[in-house]
Amino acid sequence: MRRTALALTTALVALPLMALPGWARTEITLSTQQEPTVLDPTADATASIDSMLTQNVYESLTSVNEAGEVIPALATDWTVSEDGLTYTFTLASGVTFHDGTSFDAEDVLFSFNRAMAEDSTNPSKRIFEPITEITAPDAQTVVITIDHTDAFFLFNLAQGDASIVAPESVDGNATSPVGTGPFRFDSWTRGDRLTLVRNDDYRDLQDGMMERITFRFIADPTAVTNALMAGEIDGTAGFPSPELLPMFESDPRFTVAVGTTQGEVILALNNGRAPFDDIDARRAVNHGLNRQEIIDGAMYGYATPIGSFFPPSDANYVDLTGLYPFDPEVARSLLADAGIAEGTSIRLRIPPFAYATRSAVIIQAEMAAIGLDVEVEQLEWAAWMDQVYNGRDYEMTIIAHTSPNDLSNFTRGPNYFYGYDNPAFNTLWDQIVATADPVARGALLQDAQRFVADEAVHGFLFQLPSLGVYRTELSGYWVSSPVIFSPLADLRWTE
């Protein structure tokens, strides 16, 4: 009854009331572009499942803050053994799942064993690969043993794929998620909206936390803009149309939040087949790319150029954008060295994302200027994954790699869609993973960036920005996106 009354109030009189001072609003409507099909991040890789539910409804042993640092979550504390192979986690006490069942070490064992099982369908099973043993000496302690040191292990455990679920409720999580987080699942109208309500039993309940968060699924950028302008939504993360940001910037009702992500956008070259199995051909492409023009044209300036495969927001970033200066003449002569005739036809097979389709037209023109006849082919996402990613049937593609710490992609060998295989880089990466000392590891990470840039494995374009538009009175949202989830417990309406 109360819920209907509240919803009616919001719908009918929210606009005039918004201006009234002293009325503490604790409800918010956000939009997300991508519609989820199920609500279980341990069963489906759809990013919006994580952005809405991970660390909000579901929690993991660890979490990550906006700076990208690992922080406690369901594990309040942990110790790592001298050799870096044994992790002992102390669990939060008195925690209950949203259905009232209690949380303890058994749930952690259940969640991990489920994800690691032979027939597991976890989307990121790789996270659990180093684990050799997981035990619970008592109800508040979990000990995990891994077979090689892994500098990213605690970070990986924070992801939605490693969410702690309960055996009592796991089977219903696809449609009615049950976790331990600050918000509990309320309702979901497929294709339209998902609503969370505050978990009043949350162990770390704060004043002013939202009582109700509604996500509307709006795929079209114009529709998102219209909904913002019409006051139907209060904010959106991952705003897809940078060209509209100046309009919101000049509107006092809105704040534009421009931050960083882990998404490197690359012009991927198929190193496994001609012509890009030849380093001269790859370097030619790199000399032919005018990054600033691509960023201006495709992203309206809202992106940072990259010269290698590493986020500029990271302390260990090296600026390598000057390695292959834009110079069509050099590019042409390198192509000639590689024996590639003028007007050679190259397929650029792209996924249906705005950054890719927009960059493609510009890159097509830039490649024409160095004598490559680029044919753009826009594929559906499913087809792209099947043919380009899985089938490696492409010469060029444009894709954002949004996973953190993904320099490891270059070690995935000739069967990965890069078609890149270099034992020297594999050795370097093994060293990075095994190095616990942050300074030493940082130096190695810099070497790795130089390595892939020097090899001109791909055309490295720009770092995908995190673009958000929010009502000015709103605070507590993440500006940057170091991970694909975004905790909402700090969201507040301010006067």
Place this chain on the structure above:
Amino acid sequence: MRNLPVSLWIGGALVGVIALAALVSLVWTPQDFATVAVSERFQPPSARYWLGTDQLGRDVLTQLMVGARNSLTIALVAVGLGGALGTALGLLAGAKGGWTEEIVLRLADFSFAFPALLFAIMLAAAFGPSFANAVVAIAFINIPVFVRVSCASARQVWQRDYVLAARASARGGLAITRDHVLPNIAAIVIVQATIDFAGAILIEAALSYLGLGVQPPEPSWGRMLSEAQTLLFLAPQLTVLPGLCIVATVLGFNLLGDGLRDLADPRREKAR
């Protein structure tokens, strides 16, 4: 000439202008359509860019002209293919009757019942979006329409006395179809083609709008619309101009079709 319907004049003029622009684009365009110059974007109309430039600094007039060429070509080939195949099937059904007619008409029902847009999406997903696939999808949609129109008209012709007489003199079905049926239904088929042409332009625009039509750098009105949609607040002309071109072309062909119908069937009331 004085007796020609007004709609024929207006329709002919609209189609003429668009077709002329498309033809001229074959030999000359103000700028190269594939040239991207981001620094030149959102230019107002000038001596160099008669209708200004778009979000990538491409000349809008050039894009519209080549877009006209692409739209008209796709519509022409698709309606031509669909019309030829549909009419052939319709004539066959009309000539043979019986089971043949039943099968052809049910097949027409079948392709009519299959959501056209879905067919186009699946085709693009299977073979990648392209010029050719847009043509095939639109042709497919047109087949059942022509089957029905030509079959119904052919059946009428087959009942006429002189056809019955020809039949009595043991002339073959093919010869009768060629000498008597086809000439008699040609007018109706041509009118139908003109109207379907308008429909094909709209479908092509919708497919390109969804990214399933011609691929860049080839311009297309539908894709211009979808690319400029988010720029509605910044540069409304980029959404308005291709929209107007679509409206003008569709309007032109519809009026032309109406006018032709009036000409072909003088019993119908004049004008419009």
Place this chain on the structure above:
Amino acid sequence: MPFLLRRLAGLVATLTGISLVVFAVMNVLPGDPALTILGLDSTEDARAALSAQLGLDQPVWARYLDWLGGILQSDFGTSYAYRVPVTELILERLPLTLTLGLLASILTIALATALGVFAAARHGKAGDWVTMILSQLGIAIPAFWLSILLVLLFAVTLRVLPSGGFPGWAEPLEALKSLVLPVTALVLVQASVLARVTRASVLEVAKLDYARTARALGLSPRRVMWGHVLPNALVPMVTVAGMQLAGLITGTIVIENVFFLPGLGRLMFQAINNRDLYTVQALVLLFASIVVIVNFLVDMIYLLIDPRLREGRS
């Protein structure tokens, strides 16, 4: 009733044919449901496990027969992506699409009849001209473009209607408000076509002898129009209205995507993108059945309106 039986057999044959085509096409389409669901970071064994769970490791023909067997027990399969029965997915979205389609159909017929009769009654005068010019424009405007302009005017500038989305039936007033623009966009285009047909066929009938006789007998023009002319002008109108329904279904799919309404059209796009075979299959069959059944009804209505046609059949 051999005629009815034959049409029924035709319907079953058409739908079986369509189901075969969809099954075949969906299997040929590039894209692996397990990869689509589990994403780029997934391992091969996880994808294999999911494929086995979804039954994708079975041969195509076995899956088709399985599915066909399910249909006979009114089980349309389980969605790969949503992991719930397809019927559940469709039933929860059907009311919205049905309302949208019915509202649009009713308004289209009402508006088109009114405009067509109006124009015919003022044949050659200004009212006729204006109506016909507007209807020509209505036919020529792409529906998605019209929608954008409508949203810009009514939702963003005037703020009297929502820009899209659907609040659910719990709030009937809000629900109807959110359907105003989508229905308008659908009706303007469809009614334009039908209004022209109405006008033409009304004019045709008005020229016939009995209409002249009725006028000569001193009946009021209004009675002649509604009592004698319009009923006799129905055949072409019904034909076109029936054909338009196919257009309306496609139109609904596009409009639902423009106005982000959670209806069957949106589900269709989503399902194709997810390679969600059974959902696509069920939706296509649903849409196709509607078209085929309406075609059938149109034929039946012919027989009712014009008994002479009965001889032409069978």
